[in-house]
Amino acid sequence: MQSQDTTDIAVAALQRLRRSGQIRAISLDLDDTLWPIWPTIAKAEAVLLQWLAEHAPATAAHLGDTARVRALRHEIVELRPDLQADLSGLRRESIRLALTRAGDDPTLAEPAFDEFFAARQRVELFDDALPALAFLSQRWPVVALSNGNANVHVVGIGQHFRASLSASGAGMAKPEARFFHAAADAVGVAPEHVLHIGDDAALDAQGAMDAGMHAVWLNRAQLAWPHEGPEPHVTVASLLQLCQGLADR
Template sequence: MQAQDTINPAIETLQQLRASGQIRAISLDLDDTLWPIWPTITKAEGVLLRWLEQHAPTTAQSLGDTATVRALRHEIVTLRPDLKTDLSGLRRESIRLALTRAGDDPALAEPAFDEFFAARHQVDLFDDALPALQFLSQRWPVVALSNGNANVNVVGIGEHFRASLSASDAGMAKPDGRFFQAAADAVGVAPENVLHIGDDAALDVQGAMDAGMHAVWLNREQLAWPCVGPEPHVTVASLWQLCQGLADR
């Protein structure tokens, strides 16, 4: 893999960690780590509205635009706290609520969600994502650990993962330590032998460190550390930089 970053303390720390032999597996966030999520969701919500215009025009008219679709999605979070970790369930029930309020058949929620969900998987990977997946999966077992509902096989990158855990299926979400433990268990290693990589300072980085893992903060925007408490073990600006630090020497 072609390295694109100059040597810096993050790379040196990763080199030391690689040489120590402590890393026996990788856990990896998906949304905003391998692809930008909100452009994807916006496009999927547009697909949903167009489907509703054809099959439930009264509902489509009542929703109007993607901002209203998203507001209803937030409303259902309050109405259905039992679904707080199930993003698919929350989206499906928000569609059902919109249909019911507009006087349309609530059973249309299922095919409408299917249209949204298919479009939600039409992601645009960051330029460094696929090369990084190839690099990492050739060296360690990789586990996807996501609070979202993306299916790595549907996205087309499943071959790079030994296991894939989502909050929707597991019934728990980052930063819950049990979720990180489940990622370690999926590949048969202890948490202290896992390197977790993600973009969210609190959910990914603090969660992983609290669970006993090594943590890398993928900070593409070069933001200041936003959390109270210990800073991440390593901060990188790209997955290129991550792989440069983890490359064999």
């Protein structure tokens, strides 16, 4: 649990940012910031296996379980480096590879991926996610900036976002500075006037700072900062604490 002193420091730092007038937009990570990603992926992979058992049983038998599904997904990363930033493409091609190896029809990769992708959108939000989205979007334009392939409109939170950028759609990924700059461009502000919020120390916090943005590291697990050099402008333990710090005083 975060100490009261640490909480007070975070809230005070956010209040200073708020009062400075420097923040004119918010960019926000999705996976593991608004919902836990791996339970979602595990459920989607189970749905995929069930679909394959009905439509491509040899492939389902060859894969066996979700661990093998995930291993094949990692294998395709090595085989198709051109798809590194395209998680949908990587997943689709890993399914195609599994079908081909098992002697099933590789064109089934498309409907199989559609089943997986639909299940991947069924996320369970953290308790503080919806209140935080409502709070932030009432005060600033908010841009989703994700290396994942969730669709905020399908998930059911699209009304809170002015724009949504994914690595799959943009052809680039965090921590590339130009991806962060694309988020700033999407709402017509300079990077130095964007506050980026995300859970990943390297991809989100360090990436945002390197791109010239203000960075809030959402550190739910209370980990130590893992990098050398400057720490994030603010570290919070929850989105609730973030909103407390950014509230009008």
